[in-house]
Amino acid sequence: MTTAVESEPGAKPGPARSGLVAVSRAPWWVRYALLVAGLAVALWLPNGLYPAVAVDILCWALLAVSVDLLLGFTGLMSFGHAAFWGTSAYLAGIAAIKAGLPFPVAVLTGALGAAVIALPIGYLAVKRTGIYFAMVTLAFAQMIYYVANKWGSVTGGENGLQAVPRELGGLDLSDEYYFYYAALPIALLGLWAAWRIVNSPFGRVLVGIRDNPARARALGYPVHRYKLTAFVLSAFLAGLGGGLFAMGHQFVSLDVLHWTTSGKAVIVVVLGGIGTLWGGVLGAALLVRLEDWLSFSGFEQIGLVTGTIFVLAVLLFRRGIWGTAVDLVRRWQARRGRTED
Amino acid sequence: MTGFLQHTFDGLVNGAFYALLALGLAVIFGMLRVVNFAHGAFYMLGAMGAYVLLAEFGVPFWWALVIMPVVLGVLGMALERAFVHRLARLDPLYNFLLTFGLVLILQDLVKSRYGVQSIPYATPESLGGSVDLGIFDFPTYRVFVLGFAVAICVAVWWALTHSRVGMVVRAATERPELTRAFGINVGRWVTPVFGFGIALAGLAGVLAAPMRAVNPLMGADLIIVVFAVVVIGGLGSIFGSVAAGFGIGLIQAWGVVYLADWPILSQTLVFIVMAAVLLWRPAGLFGREEAPA
Numbered sequence: 001m002t003t004a005v006e007s008e009p010g011a012k013p014g015p016a017r018s019g020l021v022a023v024s025r026a027p028w029w030v031r032y033a034l035l036v037a038g039l040a041v042a043l044w045l046p047n048g049l050y051p052a053v054a055v056d057i058l059c060w061a062l063l064a065v066s067v068d069l070l071l072g073f074t075g076l077m078s079f080g081h082a083a084f085w086g087t088s089a090y091l092a093g094i095a096a097i098k099a100g101l102p103f104p105v106a107v108l109t110g111a112l113g114a115a116v117i118a119l120p121i122g123y124l125a126v127k128r129t130g131i132y133f134a135m136v137t138l139a140f141a142q143m144i145y146y147v148a149n150k151w152g153s154v155t156g157g158e159n160g161l162q163a164v165p166r167e168l169g170g171l172d173l174s175d176e177y178y179f180y181y182a183a184l185p186i187a188l189l190g191l192w193a194a195w196r197i198v199n200s201p202f203g204r205v206l207v208g209i210r211d212n213p214a215r216a217r218a219l220g221y222p223v224h225r226y227k228l229t230a231f232v233l234s235a236f237l238a239g240l241g242g243g244l245f246a247m248g249h250q251f252v253s254l255d256v257l258h259w260t261t262s263g264k265a266v267i268v269v270v271l272g273g274i275g276t277l278w279g280g281v282l283g284a285a286l287l288v289r290l291e292d293w294l295s296f297s298g299f300e301q302i303g304l305v306t307g308t309i310f311v312l313a314v315l316l317f318r319r320g321i322w323g324t325a326v327d328l329v330r331r332w333q334a335r336r337g338r339t340e341d
Numbered sequence: 342m343t344g345f346l347q348h349t350f351d352g353l354v355n356g357a358f359y360a361l362l363a364l365g366l367a368v369i370f371g372m373l374r375v376v377n378f379a380h381g382a383f384y385m386l387g388a389m390g391a392y393v394l395l396a397e398f399g400v401p402f403w404w405a406l407v408i409m410p411v412v413l414g415v416l417g418m419a420l421e422r423a424f425v426h427r428l429a430r431l432d433p434l435y436n437f438l439l440t441f442g443l444v445l446i447l448q449d450l451v452k453s454r455y456g457v458q459s460i461p462y463a464t465p466e467s468l469g470g471s472v473d474l475g476i477f478d479f480p481t482y483r484v485f486v487l488g489f490a491v492a493i494c495v496a497v498w499w500a501l502t503h504s505r506v507g508m509v510v511r512a513a514t515e516r517p518e519l520t521r522a523f524g525i526n527v528g529r530w531v532t533p534v535f536g537f538g539i540a541l542a543g544l545a546g547v548l549a550a551p552m553r554a555v556n557p558l559m560g561a562d563l564i565i566v567v568f569a570v571v572v573i574g575g576l577g578s579i580f581g582s583v584a585a586g587f588g589i590g591l592i593q594a595w596g597v598v599y600l601a602d603w604p605i606l607s608q609t610l611v612f613i614v615m616a617a618v619l620l621w622r623p624a625g626l627f628g629r630e631e632a633p634a
Contacts, residue, residue, distance in 0.1 A: 029409045077434050124616055127623040131433045132572060136619065139569040142562070143612035150605045259565060270438060296547050301453050307445030314439045315427060 008038040011288075038278070049289070051176035055248035056288045058180070058187040060339025062317060064243030064268045064280030065194045066234040071266065072275025074200055074230045075210030076126070077253035080141030080239045081265050083121065084114035086257030087144060088189075088239030089246035094163040096152070096247070103166040103173070103184060107243030114239025115232050117144070122231035128222050138259060145257040164246055176248070183244050190240040191281070197233060198277060206230055260303075265312045282321050342475050348594045354483045356590020357490035358545050359597065362567045363574065364494060365541035369634035370576050372527075372534040374433050375425060380542050381414055381564025382447040383421030387546020388555045389451055391460050402465040402551070410540040417539025418480040421532045429531075456583045459554035464547020468551075486548050493544070494583050500578065510534060514577065558625035569615045585626065589614065 007019045046054040063085055070076045092110030095101045101109065148155045155161070166173050173179045197203050209216045209223050217223050244250045255261065268287050272279030287306065294302050313320075321325060362380055369377050390409040394400035400408065420443070428435045431549040464482045471478040501507035512520040514529045521527055546560070553559065566589070574585030587610050618626060 077437075079437075090345055097539070124619045125621050128572075131437060132576070133436065134437060134613070135376065135568040138565055139572065139612055142565045142569075145610045146608045146612075147605050150608055212570055259561070260445070263438075263445075267438060301449040303445035303449035304453070307442045307449065310442030310445065311424070311439055314435055314442065315424060318431075318435065 012040060014230065042188070045048035046177050046180040050253075050292070051180050052202045052248065052287060053292045054180050055176060055183060056292075057182055058243070059241040059245040059248060060214045060265075060268065060288050061281040062187055062190045062244070063238050064272065064284040065191055065235035065277055066241070067265045068269045068272075068274065068277055068280045069194055069197065069234045069237065070230060071201060071269055072277070073210065074206045074227060075213075076129070076227060076231070077131075077134045077266060078137045078231070078234070078264050079266060080121070080137030080139070081235075082257050082259060083137075083144040084142035084235035084238040084259035085120055085242035085261060085265075086148070087117055088114040088242035089256045090148065090155055090161065090250045092243035093164045093246045093252040096164050096166065097161065098114045100165070100167065102168045103182070103247045104168065105245060107186060107240060110243035110246070111236050111239030114242065115236040118235030119228075122228045122235070123258075126227040126231065138262065141257065141262055142259060145254065145259070148257055149254060151183070155252075155254075158254065160251060161246070164250045164252065166247045166250065179248065183248065186240060186244060190237050194237055194277060196229075202226075202229075264306070267306075269320075270318065271309070271313050271320055273323035273326075274318075276320065276322035276326070279320045279322030286321075344598075345546055346476055348598050349591060350479060350483070350487075352591035353486050353587060353593025354590070355594060356587035357487050358549060358563070358586075359567055359570050359590055360492055360583045360586030361541055361548075363544040363570050363586040364579065365498060365538035365545075366567065366571055366580040367574075367576055367579045368497070368510070368541075369535055369538035370571075371579065372510055372531055373421075373425070373429065374435075375429075375436040375440075375535075376433065376568075376576070377509065377538065378437055379443040379447065379539075380440075380567070381560030382444045382548040383417065383539050383542040384549070385451070385557060385565065386413055386447065387543035387558035388462070388550040388553070388559060389455065389460075389546075389557070390543070391547045391550040392555055395462065402468075402547075405550075406544070406547050413542030413543035414536040418532050418536035420539075421535040423507070425535065426531075437576070445615050448557050448561065452482045455557065457556055457558065459569075462550040462555055464551040484552055486552070487544075490545075495543070497541075498580070506530065509603045514579075514610070566611055568612050571625075572610075573615050573618045573625060575625025577629060578625070578627040581625060581627025 008323075023189075041061055045057065049057075063081060066084075067078060067081050070078050088107075088110030090110075091113040092103075092106040095106040095109045096103060121137070121140045125140070128136055149157060151157075166179060168182060171178075171182070173182055198206075205216065205221055205226055209221065209226055213223055216226075244257060246258065264287065268283040269280045270283070271286065272281065272283030290309075291302055291306065294305060299305070317324070348404075362384060364379060366380055369375055387409045390412065391402065391405040394405045394408065395402070425436055426437055428439060468482040468485050471480050472484055473479075474484075501511055509520070509525055509527065509530055512523075512525070513530070513551075517527060549555075549559070567586075570585045570589050571582050572581075573589065574581035576582065592610055592614060593607075596607040596610040600610075606613075622628075
């Protein structure tokens with residue numbers, strides 16, 4: 001809105017033109033080492049944590065990445081991603097209960113449904129930018145929440161959807177441990193898709209729109225349509241997470257559509273590092289683990305702890321975990337460069 | 342006909358709460374470019390505070406109506422100095438997130454002390470009963486709330502147009518750089534204006550205590566509706582925010598009655614209106630088009 005704000009270095013949300021580019025510029029062996037390490041952790045996860053927590057981490061990782069796709073790479077802060085996460089959770093649950101679909105198909109149904117409702121919401125929301133975009137998406141998500149609450153014949157109202165089956169070709173997935181490994185490929189596909197989008201020509205245009213919408217428009221890019229496409233893709237990814245979440249818990253309640261879910265998704269991205277994609281995965285893992293640990297140790301004021309962490313992260317740690325790590329590596333390299341000279 | 346008038350009156354009373362909250366949001370936004378997510382939480386603190394004052398110190402409603410806005414206004418100023426100020430030069434989204442974190446903290450603090458059950462708060466005796474306004478009887482307290490809220494809105498309007506502070510606030514709202522260039526110390530007014538906006542939210546909370554369920558979550562859902570209200574009115578426009586507040590109150594009240602067969606529709610009217618406004622006038626009914634971003 002005011003140019004003074006934008007000229008402040010690093011003031012805009014986003015990687016300040018560094019995060020992603022820096023990772024891409026890292027030597028190939030670093031990137032492969034990170035990839036292998038990430039996959040190893042993903043495969044090991046349910047052995048080190050409760051499998052149910054590990055499944056939650058997968059779901060929240062998808063949600064975080066979907067939010068970062070908009071916030072970090074398109075410059076749009078959606079504060080309403082619970083709408084897509086929750087819609088997909090309900091749809092996937094209903095598809096599994098009523099139609100008895102195998103769980104990956106149910107999750108896909110949910111994610112497609114999320115993308116469909118993202119179309120009108122996104123169409124209206126991309127008419128505004130900045131803080132207004134956040135308020136508009138938040139309001140529409142609340143609308144979906146009210147609809148789900150009132151439409152009890154479909155959503156079960158306050159009771160939610162109970163006993164959601166998760167079925168896959170006669171395999172026994174009732175154990176969370178095995179379900180994790182059944183869900184992992186879907187989550188990895190979603191994360192890969194996000195990475196692919198960000199590193200495609202389409203993704204470069206999105207970053208261009210984030211950094212200078214007026215110039216992107218002047219170059220002939222239909223800015224609104226690009227934003228809308230990104231919004232729908234992001235909703236689909238959030239829907240993948242939400243659908244898996246429904247399958248993981250075998251239960252869907254109104255919580256999945258609540259505004260706190262939307263807000264937490266954004267904060268997870270800030271915590272991990274805006275515009276770093278993988279930072280959001282780390283942020284999600286940390287938050288899920290922390291909330292589980294707090295509720296396990298019988299601490300009831302979870303919001304007090306998460307809220308404090310959010311406030312501190314926004315005040316003191318805006319680069320996030322991934323952003324800080326990249327920064328440290330870069331500084332170390334610069335120093336080494338100097339001593340070698 | 343009487344039925345219609347009664348719903349209209351109830352709609353205006355509900356609209357008065359939207360208007361007071363939207364007014365505070367708009368004043369803060371105008372001066373700081375901050376959208377205060379915690380506005381609903383301060384409304385809740387106003388109501389809870391009125392309850393605590395009465396239950397634990399025997400302080401009556403009328404004193405609460407003075408004490409809580411002052412206390413919360415001071416708390417708001419402290420928050421502005423301690424946190425909001427630090428993020429002022431960054432993208433406004435950071436302050437939105439900061440205040441979101443504050444909501445979680447404030448809600449849980451109150452919850453841990455008073456639980457989530459709704460607490461009854463008696464209507465002050467002098468405002469009990471009902472008044473006959475010719476057509477039918479209105480509950481006195483609601484008439485008072487409506488009159489009081491309108492008076493506050495008019496007073497703020499007058500202060501903005503007739504006082505020196507108001508001129509600075511309006512000038513800083515419209516052209517922050519130019520106002521500074523004229524040698525006006527805009528920064529001096531930032532903290533008091535933030536506190537004032539919070540005080541308005543606290544005032545609305547005290548007013549709500551005798552007629553609404555008082556609980557730690559009472560502000561959370563309300564603030565999202567108020568966000569829709571300010572998108573409809575245009576957040577940059579103080580008049581627009583207040584007008585949209587009353588307007589949405591009316592539309593909701595009529596919707597509950599005349600769309601009773603479609604509860605899903607009547608519950609979501611405000612968001613449908615917001616969608617229509619975004620289609621027709623994206624900047625809001627009274628807002629100006631943002632500089633192309």
